[in-house]
Amino acid sequence: xxxxxxxxxxxxxICILNGISLGISKSEILGLAGPxxxxxxxxxxxxxxxxxxxxxxxxxxGKTGFMFQDFQLFAHMTVMQNLLYAPSVAPxxxxxxxxxxxxxxxxxxxxxGIASKSEVYPKSLSGGxxxxxxxxxxxxxxxxxxxxxxxxxxxxxxxxxxxxALLKSVCETGVTMVIxxxxxxxxxxxxxxxxxxxxxxxxxNIEVPKFDDPVAFLKEYY
Amino acid sequence: xxxxxxxxxxxxxxxxxxxxxxxxxxxxxxxxGTLLSVIRFSKSKLCTFIIDRFVSIIxxxxxxxxxxxxxxxxxxxxxxxxxxxSAGVVAFGINSxxxxxxxxxxxxxxxxxxxxxxxxxxxxPRFYMWKDIIMPQVFINIFPAIIxxxxxxxxxxAMISVIGGMDIMRSSQTIAAEQYEYFVPLCMAGAYYYSxxxxxxxxxxxxxxxxxxAKG
Numbered sequence: 001x002x003x004x005x006x007x008x009x010x011x012x013x014i015c016i017l018n019g020i021s022l023g024i025s026k027s028e029i030l031g032l033a034g035p036x037x038x039x040x041x042x043x044x045x046x047x048x049x050x051x052x053x054x055x056x057x058x059x060x061x062g063k064t065g066f067m068f069q070d071f072q073l074f075a076h077m078t079v080m081q082n083l084l085y086a087p088s089v090a091p092x093x094x095x096x097x098x099x100x101x102x103x104x105x106x107x108x109x110x111x112x113g114i115a116s117k118s119e120v121y122p123k124s125l126s127g128g129x130x131x132x133x134x135x136x137x138x139x140x141x142x143x144x145x146x147x148x149x150x151x152x153x154x155x156x157x158x159x160x161x162x163x164x165a166l167l168k169s170v171c172e173t174g175v176t177m178v179i180x181x182x183x184x185x186x187x188x189x190x191x192x193x194x195x196x197x198x199x200x201x202x203x204x205n206i207e208v209p210k211f212d213d214p215v216a217f218l219k220e221y222y
Numbered sequence: 223x224x225x226x227x228x229x230x231x232x233x234x235x236x237x238x239x240x241x242x243x244x245x246x247x248x249x250x251x252x253x254x255g256t257l258l259s260v261i262r263f264s265k266s267k268l269c270t271f272i273i274d275r276f277v278s279i280i281x282x283x284x285x286x287x288x289x290x291x292x293x294x295x296x297x298x299x300x301x302x303x304x305x306x307x308s309a310g311v312v313a314f315g316i317n318s319x320x321x322x323x324x325x326x327x328x329x330x331x332x333x334x335x336x337x338x339x340x341x342x343x344x345x346x347p348r349f350y351m352w353k354d355i356i357m358p359q360v361f362i363n364i365f366p367a368i369i370x371x372x373x374x375x376x377x378x379x380a381m382i383s384v385i386g387g388m389d390i391m392r393s394s395q396t397i398a399a400e401q402y403e404y405f406v407p408l409c410m411a412g413a414y415y416y417s418x419x420x421x422x423x424x425x426x427x428x429x430x431x432x433x434x435x436a437k438g
Contacts, residue, residue, distance in 0.1 A: 050339050065343070072340035076358050076436035085354065086344035121435050141344055 001026045001061050001176045002047060002145055008055035009042055009200075016042045018200035019056070024145075024178060029171050031191030031208075032180040033218060038197040040180035041069070044147050047178060062144025062176075069150040071134040073122040079133050080105060080118040083140050101140065108136045112166060128159035135166060139175075146170065148179045152186050164190050184222075188214045196221055229397045229407055236393030237414050243310045243379045243389065248372060250315025255322025259330060260352055262323070273323070280320035286381055289313040293385045310382040318375050325371060329364035330356065362433045369426035373419050380415075390414045 002024040009017040016039045024030050032040040045051040047058055048066045074082050087101035109115045112132045122130060131151065138146060151167070152160045160183075167190055171177055181187050187194055188208055196203045196218055203221050208214050262273050280288070293309035296302060304312070333356065341351040361368075383392035394411035398404045 048343055050342070066339075068336050068340060070334075070336060072334065072336040074337070074340070074355055074359070076362060086346050089346055089350040089354075091345075091347060123435065123437065137344070 001028070002178070003059040004043070004047070004056070005058070006056035007043070007046055007053045007058060009039075009046060009051060009053050016200050017046070017053070020197075020200070020202060021056075022195060022202070022205075024176060026176055027171060027174055028193065029167070029177045029179065029191045031187035031194040032178060032197060033182065033184055033187050033194050033222075034197035034203075035182060035222065039200040040182075040197055041149050043197070044149050044178060044180045047145075048147050060145065063141065064145045064147055065138035065141055065143030067134050067138050067146065067148040067151055069153055071122075071130045073130060073133055073137070075122055078119050078121055079109070079114065079125070079136075082122070082133060082137050083108070086137075087140060105136070105140060108139050111169070112136050127154050128156075128162065131155065131159070131163060132166065135170070139170065143175060145176045145178065148177065150181050151179060152181060152183055160186055184215045184218050188218075194218065198222075225401070226406070229394075229401075230410055232397060233390055233393045233407065233410050233414055236388055236390040236411075237418070239307065239382075239387060240376070240379050240389040240414075240418075242307060243314055243382060243387075244372070244376050246307075246311030247314035247318055247375050247379070250311065251318035251322045251371075251375070254316065254319035255326055256357070258319065258323040259326035262327060263330060277320045277323055280317055281324075285313070285317050285378055286384055288317055289381055289385060292316075306382065306385055306387045309385060310379065310387055314375060314379060317378070318371060321371055321374075322368075325364050325367045326360065329360040329367075332363065333360055359436070362436050365426070365430055365433065369422060372422055376418055376422070377415065 004020055004022040007017050007020045008015070018039075020039070020043060022030075032043060034040050042051060044066075046053050047060070048064055050066070074085070077085060083105040084101060087096055088098070090096070106115065106118075109118055112135065114129055114132050114136070117125060117129060117133075122133065125133065135151075148167070152163055155163065164186065167177065167179070179187065179190065191208055193205065193207055194214065195205045198221075204218070206214060206217065211217050258273050258276070261269050289309065292313045293304060293306070296304060296309075337355060337359065338351070341355045346355065379389060380391040382389050383395065386392070388396075390411050394407040397407040401407070
């Protein structure tokens, strides 16, 4: 679904990604773990095409969606407008019928439990609600691969559990996911596989179900 | 009393000229200013250089010089005779566009980079990104600075008297010269200018409150 081939990336002569190679198969949830500055977000941004690798290349089979750590909702638009805007201006070939994407937006908001907030502006939403709107908006473009950057940062334990359930339900619809987070508990709850990054290199790549206590195992390499 | 009323009405006619220049100036400056700031973000080095020079020259030379150049020199160079009002509108518009472009530039730069990236990841075409995502948010953020610029422009229109425009200032000076009495006509001019400023501030505050919902 997504293949990362020896990707290198530097900012101001500081090496952030140092030859990363990685493959992600369909409907997999891959967790990218690692301390701050390990290159998780940069790798995710390269996967989305927001950063151009200095070396190596990334193959994508399908459309990607991206959830930003700080949501990046459009503050001057209501929740519904945030969801409907991109499909309404999609270039000719990708344009759908208005009724279709409007119906989809309502369904997504209902599934995420925020249908009552559809006419509200982002300013008056809580962190958890903003997170759901950001997820809803990225699902509107019908992504085959969803890339999530720190989806639980700033959320309390209960909301984090909600996010786990939400992302799992999205994965069940056939969407492949890559989730970058420094929260090992969260990642082990949601991912099939976890890649631990450190100083721009892959330290370890584990299948989560094969471990009784994957958090303890990962902490040894952290 | 009658003389006072006549003076008041005469200056009122000047206020209409002032308002015409102000509205024309706003129209030109907002159009050129928006265009300049968007082109500047195209990352073309040549465009950035040209726009930076334009802004620097306009801000670095007196408005009275720009006004005189447009009114007295353009007919000689282009063979087009401009009316006092048109010359004023063009000069004030171009002058203010440099300031407007700078206000917009700072507004665009202060918007999180993530807003551009979010638009990109959602596949929003560039034109729509600028029109519906970036500019509306920038406009809301820089609105107080725009109101400041409009008030500054209103007061700068008094410069039109240099080329003979019968605005508030010139009308009051004419009355003063006719009546050998400066205090009352000039106070009337001040009252007109101040009333207009208060009105602009009032509208500005109303609009700002209306837009508060959309501030990040």
